[in-house]
Amino acid sequence: MNLHTLIDLVGLGWPALTPTPQGLDIAATCSIADLYAFRGDASWTAVPLIGACCECLLASFKIWNAATAGGNICMSLPAGAITSLTVALEGRLTLLARNGGSREVSAVDFVVDNNRNILEPGELLRSIHLPASSLKKRFALRRATLTHLGRSAALLVGTQAHRGGEMVLTVTAATRRPVQIRMPEGVSAAALRHALDHAIPADGWFDDVNGTPAYKRHMTYHYAEEIRAELAAQPLQAQSGALA
Template sequence: MDIGTVTEVIRHPLDVPGPQWRPGDAWLAGGTWLYSDPQPDLRRLIDLAPLGWDTLQVTDDGLEVGAMCTISALYALTAPAEWAAAPLLHTSCEAFLASFKIWNSATVGGNVCMALPAGPMITMTVALEATYELWSTTGTRRTVAAADFVTGNHATVLQPGELLRSIHIPASSLRKRHAHRRFTLTKMGRSTIFMVGTQTPGTDDLTVTVTAGTTHPVRLTFDAMPPAGAVAAAVDDIAADLWFDDPNGTPGHRKHLARHYAEEIRTELDTRAAR
C-alpha cells in the first residue's frame, strides 16, 4: 500500500538515531505492517536498515538478537545442543500468519513493538525471560523485561520516539525444559491462544506463559510443581477484562482453551509422573 502522506525518507540515519525523531515520524524496520495499513498521521520515515541492527549472536550468556534480525534468520539459527528450549524459536517463527516472503522482511523487533496479542516473538521472548534494550530520543538507554513491555492490545511502555535496539535471551532460560500449546481456527491462521510452560533443570518449578488469548502476556509461576487443577485455577484468576476478543476467538473460548492447555502443559512437565 502506498503511504501518500509521507514527504520525506531518511535513508542514512545517525548511529544513535533517536535525536532525529520528531512527531509525524515512524521508524522503518521490515515495513510489513507499516505498508499494509493506512497511516494518515505519518509524514516521514526513518529507515533503520543501514544501521546493521540485524545481528544474531550466540554467547556464553545466551542469545543476542538485533531488533532488525529477520524472522527467516532467526529460524535458520543453529543453537547449542544444551539449549533445550531452542525448538521454541522455530515454533514461534512458524506461528506467524505470514508467507516466506514476509519472513524475509519482517523483523523480530518489529513484531515485538507491534504489540499484537498474537505476536509470536512476544510469546517467545516473554516465555524465555528475555530483556529488551530501548533507546530514547535523547540517546539514553534502558532495559525492560519482556514480560513488562506489552501493556495491552497494540500498546507498550515505549515513549514517543523510543525504539527497541536489541533483545537478550539468557542462556539459563534457553536451557530450560519446555512445552507449548497453540490453537488456531485454521491451519495457518492467527493464534487464538499460544501458551508455553518452562521448567528449570534439576527442579520441579513451573512457569506458564499465556499469550494471544490475553491483551498482554500473563505469567503464572509456581516454585514447585502444582497439583492437578492448580494451574487451571490460576487461569481462572486472570482478570476478565484481559481476555482478548476478536474474530479468532471470544474471551470465553480463549479462557476455556487456556484452562485445558494449562493442565496439559503441567502434566507434560511434571517429572514426578515418570518416577
Template structure:
C-alpha cells in the first residue's frame, strides 16, 4: 500500500536511531504490517535494517535475538540449538498466518511491537521468560519482563521514540520441558488460543502461559504441580475483561478451550518423570 503521508525516509540512521526521533516518525523493519494498512499519522520512516543488528547470538547464559531478526532466520536457527524448549521457536514461527514472502521480511521485534493478541513471537518470548531491552530517544535504556510489555490489544508500554533493541531468552528457561496447545478455526489460521506450559527439570513446578485468547499475555505460576481443580481455578481467575472477542472466538469459547488445554498440558507435564 502506498503511504501517501510519508514525505521522507531515513535510509542510514545513527547507531542509536532514537536520537533524531521526531513526531510523525515510524520505525521500519520488515514493513509487512506497516505497508498493509493506511498510516495517516506517519510522515517519515526510519529504516532499521540498515543498522545490521545480529539476528541471534547464543551463549552459555541464553539466546539473544535482535529485534530485526526475520522469522525465516529464527526458524532456521531453532534446530541448531541444544536446549529442549528451543523447539517452541519453530512452533511460534509456524503459527504465523503468512506467505513465504512475509516470513522472509517480517521481524521478531515487529511482531512483538505490533502487540496483537495472536502475535506468536509474544507467545514464545513470554513463555520462555524473556526480557526485552528498550532504547529510549534520550539515549537511556531499560529492561522489561516480556510478560509486562503488551498491555492490551495493539497496546504496549513503548514511549514515543522508544525502540525494542533485542530479546534475551535465559538458558534456564530454554532447558525446561515444554508443552504447547494451539487452536485455530483453520489449519493455517489465526490463533484463537495459544497456550504453553513449561516445567523445570528435576522439580515439580509449572509455568502456564495463555495468549491469543486474551488481550495481553497471562502467566500462571505454580511452585508444585497443581491438581485438576487448582488448575481450573487458575484459569477461572483470569478476569472477564482480559478474554478477547473477535470473529475467531467468543470469550466464553476461549475460556472453555483454556480449561481443556490447561488440563492436557498439566497431565502431560506431570507424566514426564514417569516416562
C-alpha cells in the first residue's frame, strides 16, 4: 500500500446542508442523520426521497449518526443508497484534487463498478449538488431485499416533472453500477422493457449474497413497470410557481 496522508474531513467544518434557489448542496461530510432530518421548501416535492433513501441503509445507530453522505458514495457499493439518491435526483459531484484543482461530474458517472469509482489518487469528494429542478419533481421508489432490514437487492427510482415530460428511471443495487434511462412521457411497458434490455448488459447484474443476477433482473423489470404505471396514473399539474 502506498498510503502516506490521512485527512480528517469532518475537522474541515464544511456546512452540512446549504439550500439555495438553485438547489441543495450537501457536504461530503454531512451525516446520514442530518441528511435524513432535512426539510426543504414546500415546492421541493422530491425531498421525501431523501428520507426514503436513508431508510434503505442497513444502518446501526452508530452508522446513522457517524457515516457520511460522501463516505457512502465513495464506498461505491451497488447498494449505496446515497448513490441511488444523488443519481436519481441528477446530482453533480464536486471533486477536489490534491493540487487544489477541482472538477464536477454527474453523480451517475461516479461509481463505475462494485467498490470502484472515478476518484484519482488523493482526490476528494467535496460536495453534492442536487438541482432545484430535480427536487421539484414527483417520484416513485421501489426496493427489494431478500430479508427484512437486509441490504438492497434492487433499488429503483423514477422521477418526472409535475407538468409531465420525460421519465427518468434510475436502477441501483441490482446492477454493478448505477444505470439511468430517460423515457418520453407516456412510454409504453414494451418500450420500457426494450430500453432496459438495451441499457443493462447481461454481465451488468450484480451477483452477491443479496440475490442472484436472475432475481435482481426480474425485480428490476417488475419494479420498473410498477414505477412507469404509478407515474403515468398520477394526474399532471399545469406549471405554476410552486410545482414545475
